[in-house]
Amino acid sequence: MLFDDTQHASLDKFVRASLAKLTLGISPSSVMLTYMDWLSSMALSPGTQAHLVQKALKKQLRLAHWASxxxxxxxxxxxxxxxxQDRRFRDPAWRRFPYNVIYQGFxxxxxxxxxxxxxxxxxSPHHEQAIEFGARQWLDVLSPSNYLPTNPVVIERTLTSGGLNLLHGMQHWWEDVQSQCIGKKPAGADDYVVGRDVAVTSGKVIYRNHLIELIQYAPTTESVRAMPLLIVPAWIMKYYILDLSPHNSLVRYLVEQGHSVFMISWRNPTEDDRDLGMDDYRRQGILDSIEVISRLIPDQKIHTVGYCLGGTLLSITASAMARDRDDRLASITLFAAQTDFREAGELMLFVDDKQLAFLEDLMWAQGMLDTKQMAGAFQILRSNDLIWSRVVNEYLLATRxxxxDLMAxxxxxTxxxxxxxxxxxxxxxLNNDFAEGRFRVDDRPVTFSDIQMPIFCxxxxxxxxxxxxxTYKLHLLSDAPEVTFLLTNGxxxxxxxSPPDHPRRHYRMATARDGDVYIDPDAWLERTPTHPGSWWPAWQSWLAEKSGPHVAAPTVGSVDYPPLDDAPGSYVRQA
Known part of the structure; x- marks a missing residue:
């Protein structure tokens, strides 16, 4: 049977998608090209080879001398x-012979x-980062801390408990295997129920479309700041990270400080939503929310907050609004959100043409990227903290x-x-189109430099x-009258x-105004003083100064937008 072009393409995609399910979405050809680039570069560098042999001999002699x-x-x-950042060998037991020699050799x-x-x-820089990352992953697997015979802490626990730690660790492992197989949440996560234990700040869903529910939170003060606040969370996560338990809910904190707060709650997409694009998220998510808030609270500009991907989309939306002379926004705050992706960290190791083609075929077959596939990529980025430390603590030491609430x-x-x-x-x-002026909205390019309002990052x-x-590179893209950058630990x-009573928190904050000389991030870090405590009050003060006078607290909803449901709504509960 002869195939037409569409059938050929579909067959190719089906084969690659099937393979991608076995490799967690990682392209074997991309990995092989990286390895071959490193191997060929090494083969043509005999001087480097000799230098590495010399370094290996010196390290062996150094270790032998120290061991004696x-x-x-x-x-x-x-x-x-x-x-x-390496906490694997901090226990004093690692200082005893022969374990000190083992970990030093590693x-x-x-x-x-x-x-x-x-x-x-x-x-190539991309291949260098990828090969170094790959070597680090293999070394993490081989770390002596991961194995009973070479981990003195595990040996001590096994001797003192008579081996019960291994038995209980096996029980933990079996519980986790069962949870993975049936899609059950991790042990203890059921203690944090959405709407009962987390996401409990009082409010109403006042608007709903196919993609979002818009929540308006009930005021707890007699008067509020005149300008409302719209929060745009990332759609890769449920919104309630900003409304966790009452003691660490940013939403509750803002409401208690007299702000009118609105929150977008994204729908958890299914295979039927495969054709939803970024423009759908921009229009049905942010623009529809701005329209609703503008009608509820007329004659007031809107402060906006974007978290992670939500911040990137908010930046694009605000740029398009500025281009089109839409002045309904008062300010933009970005939480851990990128606008320039040239230095986007180790996530870039999974982004090249071959890798994206491979991942796209997987999503083409499924209609979406599954939660387990995304979680796997993030766990690999922090394998020490998210994989191997868990193996040691939960399966060898039997310590859950x-x-x-944050873990739950x-x-x-999503x-x-x-x-x-x-x-x-x-x-x-991959292309960094937004930072470089090629990203198009309504078939016209947008640029962050068009935004002329205060920015907090x-x-x-x-x-x-x-x-x-x-995220600091925002300074290079912006022509705003002021850009305040805040760096917090965590x-x-x-x-x-980072609630105000959180221990061990500190932050740095400085404002760059139009006409100031650019300061590179390392110089900024060196010259900007550290302040103890949470950054929430500092940002809230910045926001309050720009939110107008106090006015009577509004009612929730209106005749045109009657409450549809109690917060947190139905979309956040979708599995």
């Missing part, structure tokens, strides 16, 4: 220290492989980390429509999704969830 001393002097200074090997995979002349939220994942996610990855991650120090130096999620 450490056998008799447990306090001997180690020949290499773990990286600051760290020296890790250092050698870093030398072997970086700095090769002729190796207590579930909290993290397990409540899907990504085929068309939207393909457009997002290609136009933004929040980055987090340990963000592996939107690295803070990448990661992509935990750094944003």
């Amino acid at each position: 001393h450490s056998a008799f002097d447990p306090d001997a200074t180690p020949c290499i220290e773990p990286l600051p 760290l020296l090997q890790q250092q050698w492989w870093h030398n072997a995979t970086t700095g090769l002349r002729g190796l 980390q207590p579930m909290n 939220w993290n397990a409540d994942a 899907r990504m429509p085929y068309r939207m996610h393909s457009e997002y990855l290609r136009q933004l991650f 929040v980055g987090t120090e340990w963000d592996h999704v939107a690295p803070w130096r990448s 990661g992509h999620n935990a750094g944003i969830v």
